[in-house]
Structures are given as C-alpha cells and as structure tokens.
Amino acid sequence: MPQLERDAHIEDLSAFIRESPSSYHAAAAVADRLVVAGFERLDERDEWPTGPGRRVVVRDGAVIAWVQPEAATATSPYRIIGAHTDSPSFKLKPGASTSSEGVLQAGVEVYGGPLLNSWLDRELELAGRLVTADGSEHLVRSGPLLRIPQLAIHLDREANKGLTLDRQRHVQPIWGTGLLGDVLGHLAGIAGLHVQDIAGHDVLVADTAAPARFGLDDVFFAAGRQDNLTSVHAGLVALLAAGDDAASDHVSVLAAFDHEELGSESRSGASGPFLVDVLARIAGGLGADEHDRRRAFAASWLLSSDAGHAVHPNYPERHDPVNRPHLGDGPLLKLNANQKYATDAHGSALWARACEQAGVRFQPFVSNNAIPCGSTIGPLSATRLGIRTVDVGTPLLSMHSARELSHVDDLAALAAAATAFLTPA
Structure with missing residues (x-):
C-alpha cells in the first residue's frame, strides 16, 4: 500500500478508536459512518425492505451491516467479516x-x-x-x-x-x-x-490517552482497544469499499459482536442469535426457504478477524519455535489443531488468495504447545451457522493492556486483504 494511503488509513483508524471508548460507542460509530455513506439504518422491530440496498442495524453494543446487490437471489452466498467491539x-x-x-x-x-x-x-x-x-x-x-x-x-x-x-x-x-x-x-x-x-x-x-505513532519512521502504533477495534475498522473499510456492484454474486456483511472477551454468550455476542436473525431476515426478503438458505450457507465464507500475538523480543521462548510472526510482516493466518481457531486448509487457501489479490504478505500463527491459546468468534460462528470460517488478524504486542502496540503496515494490510475478501477477483 502506498505510504500516503497507509498514513490516511492510520489517521482514520485513530479517529475511530477515539470515537469508540465502549462497545456501545463503537457500534454507534460504525452505524453513523455507514449512514453518512448512504446506508439505511434499520430497527429490528420494524418490517425491513426486501430489495437491493445497503443497510445497518445495531443491537446494544453490536452492529451488523450488509450490501445486498441487485443480482442477489435466494441461494446467493454470503461473505461475512466478523469482529468484536469489546475489550478487557x-x-x-x-x-x-x-x-x-x-x-x-x-x-x-x-x-x-x-x-x-x-x-x-x-x-x-x-x-x-x-x-x-x-x-x-x-x-x-x-x-x-x-x-x-x-x-x-x-x-x-x-x-x-x-x-x-x-x-x-x-x-x-x-x-x-x-x-x-x-x-x-x-x-x-x-x-x-x-x-x-x-x-x-x-x-x-x-x-483517555490518544492513539499515537512512534518509533523509527513512525512504524509503531499505540492505542487502547486495538483488540479488536482494528478488525472492526478494517471490516468497515472493506464494506465501504465493496460498493454497490449490482452484478456481485454474494451479499457482503460486517458483523461486529459484543462480549467476546466474556465468552460471547449474550444476545449481542457471537454465540447469540443476532447474526442468525439478520441473515434469516435477509434470506426471507430474497424468498429463500430453508433448503435455499442451506445452499447459500454451503457456498458462504466468514472471515473472523481478531488480534493475535507477535513474537515478543523479550520473551521469545513463549512462542512457537518455527512459526514466528513479526511486527510489520503482514496480518496473521491463525491456526489451531484443537479448533480454538476455525481455519482449515480451504480457509488457508482463501486467505492466501485474498492477500495475493491485495498485494500484501501474511504470516501463519500457531501457539507454543506448552502455552494454549485463547479462542475467537470464529469457531462459535462456524458452529452456529455451518459456514466455512477462517481466523485472521493483526499481530500485537501488549495484548489486553490498557494500551496495545501494533505496526502500521500490518493494520493497513489487514484492511486491504479484508477488502479483497469482500471483492474477490
């Protein structure tokens, strides 16, 4: 990504983080930005329009937005970017x-x-x-x-x-x-x-400290709530870039859930019904029955984007001895044999294609066998929906600190790859 474009991305991310001190503010900020861009804000209590369009709905501290193209049918697949709005x-x-x-x-x-x-x-x-x-x-x-x-x-x-x-x-x-x-x-x-x-x-x-760039050539980015506002923002950028391609063969979706840091078991969490409810209403508007809906899901993809660990230079022994993601070397492809991450071989291939299309590098991430990893919304959403899922994210240092650390190139690259995911060549 050209430096000017990267710098503009970081400036916009900084503004988004400043707008989003809580999950409720983050959901509102996403909705507000999308409405300014022409999305229609819906209320879950109302009847929803069924034709093509760009729409957004907020449930507590979660937000789901989508672009339904004119060519969408009852069996059109979904391309979903999933993230979460809360932080420890x-x-x-x-x-x-x-x-x-x-x-x-x-x-x-x-x-x-x-x-x-x-x-x-x-x-x-x-x-x-x-x-x-x-x-x-x-x-x-x-x-x-x-x-x-x-x-x-x-x-x-x-x-x-x-x-x-x-x-x-x-x-x-x-x-x-x-x-x-x-x-x-x-x-x-x-x-x-x-x-x-x-x-x-x-x-x-x-x-309350403002996000800041620092280090040699200002390559480091410090801010609170990067886990996981960096992914929410990347998904927002990708959805806006997806546009209104009338001939698109899929419905593009951004689903930013709340309560991931607590296990996601809430009405607005990834284990709850929010995404299922929204997809069911979209499918109903397209005239889909249960058979059509399952066909659509079988051809769909969910990109679960959440922060991961870069190798810590002061604690290198805490990481896998072979797979060693570094700050500045690209977003992560997160893998785990015990399905703490939902990525499989097909998901790995999909992420490789998206990164190649975007012109960015990526890095595999696995945990040290002696230090089990946490999990993400990926396995939870895959279990609820049956949609093939791949777990990705940006490498961080100081994860779950009041102020986390990332590399500006990785942040811009994640947004570029997420955009390619929603607009595959």
Whole structure:
C-alpha cells in the first residue's frame, strides 16, 4: 500500500478508536459512518425492505451491516467479516460511589481478562450507556476522570520483584476528594439527565490517552482497544469499499459482536442469535426457504478477524519455535489443531488468495504447545451457522493492556486483504 494511503488509513483508524471508548460507542460509530455513506439504518422491530440496498442495524453494543446487490437471489452466498467491539477493562458496579480516607472512589468490576498492572497510573474515563425509566438510551463518556494509583515503592520495597494486585481492593479508581460524591450523578449531568431518572447503566472504564505513532519512521502504533477495534475498522473499510456492484454474486456483511472477551454468550455476542436473525431476515426478503438458505450457507465464507500475538523480543521462548510472526510482516493466518481457531486448509487457501489479490504478505500463527491459546468468534460462528470460517488478524504486542502496540503496515494490510475478501477477483 502506498505510504500516503497507509498514513490516511492510520489517521482514520485513530479517529475511530477515539470515537469508540465502549462497545456501545463503537457500534454507534460504525452505524453513523455507514449512514453518512448512504446506508439505511434499520430497527429490528420494524418490517425491513426486501430489495437491493445497503443497510445497518445495531443491537446494544453490536452492529451488523450488509450490501445486498441487485443480482442477489435466494441461494446467493454470503461473505461475512466478523469482529468484536469489546475489550478487557472494568465495569461500573451498582452503588458505585464510595469513599476511603477522604478520597472518592468508583466501585468497578473486572471485565474480561485485562493486564491489571497496565491500568495503573493512567488518566481514565467512564463510557457506556445510561437507560432511563422510560427505556430511552443515552450514550455518555466522562473524559479524563479516574485514576488507579499504584502504591509507592517506599511502601512496597518488593514491588519490582513481582507485583500482585487484588482484583477487589487494589483496582478501585479514585475520582475526587471529600466524603460525598455521586459518580452516577456526575455521568447523568454530562448526559443532561437527572440521576433519579436513571434506571440502569452499562458503563465501562477506558484509557483517555490518544492513539499515537512512534518509533523509527513512525512504524509503531499505540492505542487502547486495538483488540479488536482494528478488525472492526478494517471490516468497515472493506464494506465501504465493496460498493454497490449490482452484478456481485454474494451479499457482503460486517458483523461486529459484543462480549467476546466474556465468552460471547449474550444476545449481542457471537454465540447469540443476532447474526442468525439478520441473515434469516435477509434470506426471507430474497424468498429463500430453508433448503435455499442451506445452499447459500454451503457456498458462504466468514472471515473472523481478531488480534493475535507477535513474537515478543523479550520473551521469545513463549512462542512457537518455527512459526514466528513479526511486527510489520503482514496480518496473521491463525491456526489451531484443537479448533480454538476455525481455519482449515480451504480457509488457508482463501486467505492466501485474498492477500495475493491485495498485494500484501501474511504470516501463519500457531501457539507454543506448552502455552494454549485463547479462542475467537470464529469457531462459535462456524458452529452456529455451518459456514466455512477462517481466523485472521493483526499481530500485537501488549495484548489486553490498557494500551496495545501494533505496526502500521500490518493494520493497513489487514484492511486491504479484508477488502479483497469482500471483492474477490
């Protein structure tokens, strides 16, 4: 990819990350960008149009968008890019306002599997949604408000030999001084609401530091929530690039789910019914019966895109001794014998074709046998749908840190390969 095009991509990714401090903000940002580009936003409670078009629907912190070409029929296959909108963090508890030793604190619960130490001594914000008694939803973000201060080295002389953080006692952020303070009331004021009107909230903690490029020739990219907003953004770029080719033989889909960091078992997660529901309504609009739908699925592909591990130069022994993906050498093809990733031989061939068409390199990723890998939405979606799936992503360092590290070439290459996946030659 030419440098100017790559730099523009990174600038747009940076803006998208800044717009998306929570899964709810990320889903809204995707929908807003698509509406500006001419997509029609739908409500799940309404009847949906059945003809060709570009459409998007949001369910909580998840979003699905698609391009249905004029040539689509009851048996047209789907090309789906799957990703997730959530990241490891902390979630605001009910009754979250506490105080200790004259300092106001916000009670939080650990969300997913964050690197706890990476959240210390950072300016943090609260971001998510507030729901009022009438059921209306309001997105809110506080800007810099919180900090989790680390205990000084003078009071813990052994800290550098091994820091242990108690998940209940040591990660409660501070946000003010005094004996009285209502963190939920503070958020209500930001949203233009009265705190007594708030009946529920889903509010998480996010790092406020802006994304940044650094290193020799600015090749490194540091930002929070790269796992997995980099894939959401790549899918968004690919869907916009897919255009409205009336003669296309497939329906292009972007499915960005919530709650992957918790196992995906929710109404808006990959194990839930969201994608199945949307595909069923698309198929119904095309006049497909169950037989037609299974034929379409048999010819379909799902590209599950999620961040993976680059070889860490300070811990090289933690990686497979042969397959050693490096920052800057291209996006990953993720493989696992135990089906933690859904890639098979056909998926490997598909990814090779997409990368060749895009003119980018890719790297195989497998885990060290002694250090089992995590999983992705790929196997979950493949199990629910029966659609052949391939797992890919960008290599990261500091995965699940408050601020993760990637290479700008890999980020641009992922978007290019995802675009080729939706527009195969």
